[in-house]
Amino acid sequence: MQRTVLEQVEPVAGDTVSLVLRGADGPLAPWEPGAHVDLALPNWLTRQYSLCGDPADRDSYRVAVRHDRLSRGGSEYVHLFLRTGRTLEVSVPRNNFPLLPAPEYLFLAGGIGITPIVSMLAAAVEAGALATLVYVGRSVATMPFADELRAVHGDRVRVYATEEDGRPDFAALAAALSPQALVYCCGPASMLDAAEAAFAVQQLHIERFKPAVREFAPAKPFTVDCVRSGQTVEVGAQESMLDALNYAGYRVPSGCREGVCGSCEIAVVDGEPEHRDDIGAPPGRMYSCVSRALSSRLAVDL
Template identity: 45%
Template sequence: MTQNDFELLVDETESVADGVLALTLRHPLGEQLPAWEPGAHIDVLLGTGLERQFSLCGDPADRSGWRVAVLREPDGRGGSLHVHERVARGDLLTVRGPRNRFRLESAPGYRFVAGGIGITPLLPMLAAAEAEGASWSLLYGGRTRRSMAFAEALLRRYGDRVTLAPQDETGLLDVGSAVDGLPAGTLVYCCGPEPLLKAVEERCPAGVLRVERFRAGERPADGDGPFEVVLAQSGRTLTVPPGVSVLETVRAAGVEVLWSCAEGTCGTCETDVLEGTPDHRDSVLTEAERRSGETMLICVSRCRGQRLVLDL
């Protein structure tokens, strides 16, 4: 554990859909948990070298506990199976966070699009949009109705603003119905599997889409040559070899940095760039943030050139 990690008690477990387990985490001494906003996630350290990110899907105003929901993925990397098969009420889990790279920006209207477990970060956003009196709607797809977590509760709470689209009943999700002809000022928030994200990206006007990816996107196969990284805080210069990340290089040199997914999806290792041009390969930064070149995710991104100066 680091100084940024702490232990929480698994106070409740609940099956909220076929293959989806919700956990409620509380401080073992009943203390309030850190504040968070819609779109935030936490890292859960599972004690076997597994570290996974889960979106907070409860009520941000309730600081007595955090709620996450975990999809069982038999063909995944092992984190979800660990939670489903080995985590039980009364266990202590080491967590880190919360962090937020998927914030709900103020807007007169929203279109939310969720696929499967991608509904989790959107749940508190719906409540926030409702509280603000914004115009909004949700298109929520999944394999079957029984596999769609929180689906019936959403219908009961929000009525016809929620459209459920189980694939076995309605076919593939009709993205156009949610994002075509958007009123001025409307923002689109989308989370789900990569094919859904790509479909929404292709249909959305420039500048209106906000996405969160649970898995790394495609990365370029070229541009993987060596380059130098200067650590501004110590003045050290390190060489990043081909096939080795900046994160791996600085950690091998004994530099302590925060990191989590090592796949460019969580944003934990975002680092300020003082000189040089990053070759962005993450799935977190917006296009505007990429163009500015002010920060980079050192777990996957590299250098467009021979030298970077980082605030490390």
């Protein structure tokens, strides 16, 4: 973890604040557009936020936090109690939503889903690519960074305030794209579902804040062999692998516990994982908060 000092809290929409976190011990770890960090809050909660500042700025990170009225304590604490000058620990950035090279981009953002897109759009423009942002929200007042993005990027940004403008036609947007274009989409589940229906699979890249609803076979117990320590851990049908490892004394990091942040990644040495995450574990890895085993035993690097 990296120590930072909360330098600025600034409203950027009716229910959203921007936080600027300055490194307390020198330059912060580098990052690329699409990355996110774990922010450890003083109320013992850890939450994941996309970085929406300038990757060239190694002195500070910027994130934005929407006040969720059904908050489990994270966004509520940020909005009601967090003050400048507070020291906060922040993880090294992780990127499950990387910006791949392309001559053309279409960025689709809904509400707080704009956060990873801010730096992506800037990077695409800097690279000389043809880039368009379609930004959707209930009203402009509820859309973080809308004015900032229009001021910087002009006609590249199309804002749809649905109370006045309705929703954009994704099918028409898809028809206008070149085959070489890539589409990056982040927002509510309804937007992601509409994007998946409209755009070609090979073009579309999405990031979910909540896992997609999927059906799996009933969970079965399995055994985890921790090869470095020589310990064996039994995982019951009604518990997660992450919880079983934590109970056995392994301090596996965790954040979302829903398979969308990647903080609980573990290296698999042997056996066949059952991947239940939403971000796509790389070969030889798995996310222990939701994923399980198809084989009766797994060997992991712990």
